[in-house]
Amino acid sequence: xxxxxxxxxxxxxxxxxxxxxxxxxxxxxxxxxxxxxxxxxxxxxxxxxxxxxxxxxxxxxxxxxxxxxxxxxxxxxxxxxxxxxxxxxxxxxxxxxxxxxxxxxxxxxxxxxxxxxxxxxxxx
Numbered sequence: 001x002x003x004x005x006x007x008x009x010x011x012x013x014x015x016x017x018x019x020x021x022x023x024x025x026x027x028x029x030x031x032x033x034x035x036x037x038x039x040x041x042x043x044x045x046x047x048x049x050x051x052x053x054x055x056x057x058x059x060x061x062x063x064x065x066x067x068x069x070x071x072x073x074x075x076x077x078x079x080x081x082x083x084x085x086x087x088x089x090x091x092x093x094x095x096x097x098x099x100x101x102x103x104x105x106x107x108x109x110x111x112x113x114x115x116x117x118x119x120x121x122x123x124x
Contacts, residue, residue: 001047003083006040007090013037014094034095035067041087042070045077050084052076055123068121075110076123 017033046056052073056065077084089103100106113119 001044003044003087006044006087009040010037010087010091010094017095037091037095038070038074041074041084041091044087045074045084048081048083050077050081052080053122053124066121068119069123072114072119072121072123075114078110079107079114 013033013036017030017037020030020033055069055073074084074088078088079085085103085107089106092099092106100109
């Protein structure tokens, strides 16, 4: 599993995302595609055995973990591991190309999310 291949897979999924329409079923599909691409980053982080506050646990109980847990996990890893930061940045710019002015602004926003009251979960 290498970052270059993951970036390509994210790009392909994002292209499918932009081809979808604006009907309710299409919006469900676009949300699914966004999550599918983000899951590739999560899978990569787990494959690399990256941990944050002992997260993810050895035994993952899916019902107890939310999308918010996984987003916080990736956000925290983004600030520590350049490979994760580059994948996360690629995901954001592939799906929402005008969301951030620069990579630095993106990182500042992540720091603000982690340091503020954005997350209602913890990883320990």
